[in-house]
Amino acid sequence: MPDERALDDLVEAVRGTARREIMPRFRRLSPGAIATKSGPHDLVTEADLAAEAALSRDIARILPQAAVIGEERVARDPAALDELAEAELAVIVDPIDGTANFAAGLALFGLIVAVVARGETVFGLLYDPVMDDWVVARRGAGAWLEGAGRGASRLSTGGTSRMQGSTGLVPLNALGPERRAPVMARFEAAGQVQDLRCSCHDYRLLATGEADFMVSVALNPWDHAAGQLVVQEAGGWSTVGGDRPYSPLLRQGCMVAACTQRLGAEVSRVYFPDRPRLAHV
Known part of the structure; x- marks a missing residue:
């Protein structure tokens, strides 16, 4: 260090x-x-x-x-x-x-x-x-x-534990046209879902409690290594693929981060519907 x-x-x-x-x-x-x-x-x-x-x-x-x-x-x-x-x-x-x-x-x-x-x-x-x-x-x-x-x-992440009424950051622009509508439908319970096109500010909003969860469809380490540590140190939680912890050495997979483990698990079940439970929850 x-x-x-x-x-x-x-x-x-x-x-x-x-x-x-x-x-x-x-x-x-x-x-x-x-x-x-x-x-x-x-x-x-x-x-x-x-x-x-x-x-x-x-x-x-x-x-x-x-x-x-x-x-x-x-x-x-x-x-x-x-x-x-x-x-x-x-x-x-x-x-x-x-x-x-x-x-x-x-x-x-x-x-x-x-x-x-x-x-x-x-x-x-x-x-x-x-x-x-x-x-x-x-x-x-x-x-x-x-x-x-x-x-x-x-900083401390927020305390929201349910999808209902939560605020999320989902990169809709990174999804193909055929996937956008189904993904948005899965997040219907959320109060607001938006796409900032900027991981830096996604992570800042999550760490300051202004957003409750975020999703990423790519794992470029320059986008996530710093923000993942920030969110962890602010009390948040994340998973890759619904069943793995994040590492800067990972190159492929989708990531979910959230202010609480309970909300993160719910978002993961929504985003990864074929995986009924998280192995490390």
Whole structure:
């Protein structure tokens, strides 16, 4: 586990990168500054690339022994993801989570950084560059909301234990057209279901008690490693596939996280109807 000084330096590196590389480009991107990767909705901008490069340099200075695994690096070289399982210490970077929102000029995006030691997440950071505040968790030390000019506030997930009237975050855009209606029908009892297109803010809302559950249909570690630790430290619960705990080393599966284990189990039964019970509940 890196020492407190190194982790504080990491937070400041993220803030500096956002200040220099991301916010000056927000709502100022030219059409040529936006490209696609795996498909028309999988975007990368010059801000993503510049931010990941800057953060990678900072991390090499702050934690020289760590492997740096960035989303854009893995997009160029998928084999780079193998380093996560092999490294004693790794830093996972999502330079802009919610790139589609960022490219559209929506102020709903963030930077995500996770520190993984021997396959276990020990530090997670969910940073909002628009508000210059961040949710941070260190394993065993709770989850906290901090920001420029404000004190730290300890976070706790909500106490909802039933689907009825709950608020959920479900990535409808990631589902094929033929699946959207059936999935929405399963969540009819929920009071509100929405899709933010941003894991950073999904996890922030869950950790602050503003949302009760979330679902993800992909397990990219840059989307989930930090947020999973945050939610765990805030008192929440999660499962992958309805029968496994989350690990940053997992690459495939659907994930459910919730403010309470009871609600998580109910959401899992709804989302995974072919699995009648959770093995580790």
